[in-house]
Amino acid sequence: xxxxxxxxxxxxxxxxxxxxxxxxxxxxxxxxxxxxxxxxxxxxxxxxxxxxxxxxxxxxxxxxxxxxxxxxxxxxxxxxxxxxxxxxxxxxxxxxxxxxxxxxxxxxxxxxxxxxxxxxxxxxxxxxxxxxxxxxxxxxxxxxxxxxxxxxxxxxxxxxxxxxxxxxxxxxxxxxxxxxxxxxxxxxxxxxxxxxxxxxxx
Amino acid sequence: xxxxxxxxxxxxxxxxxxxxxxxxxxxxxxxxxxxxxxxxxxxxxxxxxxxxxxxxxxxxxxxxxxxxxxxxxxxxxxxxxxxxxxxxxxxxxxxxxxxxxxxxxxxxxxxxxxxxxxxxxxxxxxxxxxxxxxxxxxxxxxxxxxxxxxxxxxxxxxxxxxxxxxxxxxxxxxxxxxxxxxxxxxxxxxxxxxxxxxxxxx
DNA sequence: CTTTTGACTTTGTAACTAAAAAAGTCAGAA
DNA sequence: TTCTGACTTTTTTAGTTACAAAGTCAAAAG
Numbered sequence: 001x002x003x004x005x006x007x008x009x010x011x012x013x014x015x016x017x018x019x020x021x022x023x024x025x026x027x028x029x030x031x032x033x034x035x036x037x038x039x040x041x042x043x044x045x046x047x048x049x050x051x052x053x054x055x056x057x058x059x060x061x062x063x064x065x066x067x068x069x070x071x072x073x074x075x076x077x078x079x080x081x082x083x084x085x086x087x088x089x090x091x092x093x094x095x096x097x098x099x100x101x102x103x104x105x106x107x108x109x110x111x112x113x114x115x116x117x118x119x120x121x122x123x124x125x126x127x128x129x130x131x132x133x134x135x136x137x138x139x140x141x142x143x144x145x146x147x148x149x150x151x152x153x154x155x156x157x158x159x160x161x162x163x164x165x166x167x168x169x170x171x172x173x174x175x176x177x178x179x180x181x182x183x184x185x186x187x188x189x190x191x192x193x194x195x196x197x198x199x200x201x202x
Numbered sequence: 203x204x205x206x207x208x209x210x211x212x213x214x215x216x217x218x219x220x221x222x223x224x225x226x227x228x229x230x231x232x233x234x235x236x237x238x239x240x241x242x243x244x245x246x247x248x249x250x251x252x253x254x255x256x257x258x259x260x261x262x263x264x265x266x267x268x269x270x271x272x273x274x275x276x277x278x279x280x281x282x283x284x285x286x287x288x289x290x291x292x293x294x295x296x297x298x299x300x301x302x303x304x305x306x307x308x309x310x311x312x313x314x315x316x317x318x319x320x321x322x323x324x325x326x327x328x329x330x331x332x333x334x335x336x337x338x339x340x341x342x343x344x345x346x347x348x349x350x351x352x353x354x355x356x357x358x359x360x361x362x363x364x365x366x367x368x369x370x371x372x373x374x375x376x377x378x379x380x381x382x383x384x385x386x387x388x389x390x391x392x393x394x395x396x397x398x399x400x401x402x403x404x
Numbered sequence: 405c406t407t408t409t410g411a412c413t414t415t416g417t418a419a420c421t422a423a424a425a426a427a428g429t430c431a432g433a434a
Numbered sequence: 435t436t437c438t439g440a441c442t443t444t445t446t447t448a449g450t451t452a453c454a455a456a457g458t459c460a461a462a463a464g
Binding site: 042 | 407408409
Binding site: 030031032043046052 | 455457459
């Protein structure tokens with residue numbers, strides 16, 4: 001392989017894997033296929049990653065990191081709290097559409113991976129709650145809104161938002177989610193955000 | 203059997219089935235077991251119900267009807283909109299605790315039953331949304347709160363509440379849900395209700 | 405010395421199958 | 435009209451095998 005260094009090759013493998021995982025799901029993707037995409041041998045992959053699971057985790061981490069950076073960038077750029085929350089909804093919407101097939105959940109057989117996924121989710125949620133807390137606090141400083149416990153409200157908002165998607169989509173993981181359904185979730189999320197914003201106004 | 207009439211025997215069968223379904227799930231309950239509980243033969247059950255599925259549906263309908271009547275009774279008795287919403291949360295909490303093992307979902311193989319369950323859920327949700335709409339409207343009449351579109355807010359509230367449970371519990375259907383988790387969901391639901399109430403105040 | 409590979413072994417999965425269990429039927433009894 | 439024991443049919447499950455994918459390694463290539 002014509003790569004400059006070890007890390008670069010790792011990235012190339014993660015990208016190739018992520019592409020496959022996103023389109024077909026991790027369980028339906030073989031190491032051989034990823035190797036073929038990269039025009040290298042399967043054994044090479046094992047030089048960079050101890051096993052398929054490690055590659056899977058690396059791919060998930062990369063997707064999550066990209067998502068979170070995007071989230072933070074958009075949120076901090078917004079002028080008002082309402083605008084910031086709307087930006088978060090938009091980013092989440094795009095992320096869900098892109099990675100809903102990542103099949104994090106289908107690989108529930110592997111206990112270690114389940115634990116990792118769970119921790120990663122917890123962690124991502126924590127970071128997102130922190131982001132929303134900041135948005136609310138900044139809004140309070142500006143005099144836009146008031147609340148006794150910004151973090152509590154942020155956590156509640158976060159769970160209600162995630163839940164709204166779960167409640168509205170209400171499908172098996174194997175089923176395809178249509179664009180119309182994604183759009184519907186987005187619209188309801190916008191309205192729920194407005195309820196929260198309104199509730200926090202003086 | 204020493205029953206006065208056909209309907210009474212049907213009820214007895216439904217009650218016995220519901221008990222088994224609730225504790226062990228429909229798929230792990232055999233018609234023979236239900237018959238044993240009633241000290242009658244399995245063939246008798248088939249005199250009252252064409253097949254197991256029909257009995258399952260009847261049991262679900264009964265559980266749902268009981269739940270809804272309870273819901274309406276408590277809601278109409280409440281003095282304020284806030285109090286009414288709190289009563290709904292309490293009833294839902296009790297219902298979820300009792301029937302979370304009903305395993306409506308595990309029997310996903312049977313297409314007809316899935317369709318029924320889906321329609322029943324839709325229907326129950328519609329009725330519950332109607333109930334919440336009434337609560338909001340009554341609150342508006344009293345001058346407690348204001349909103350342009352009570353039904354829309356009610357639907358949003360309903361989905362956010364259902365979703366909050368889904369988001370917080372976040373478990374496989376097979377896993378047991380602890381009392382502490384149920385309680386946690388209830389507390390968050392109370393807070394979400396307050397957010398909505400506050401948002402709708404003048 | 406680092407990276408890559410083809411050929412290899414081990415492990416997991418999907419597709420059969422046979423045995424068991426549960427669903428569902430029915431002629432006749434109460 | 436309601437109920438049942440004995441029956442048939444259908445569905446589950448547990449075991450098996452065959453194939454595919456995961457994972458290893460000695461040796462080659464740069």
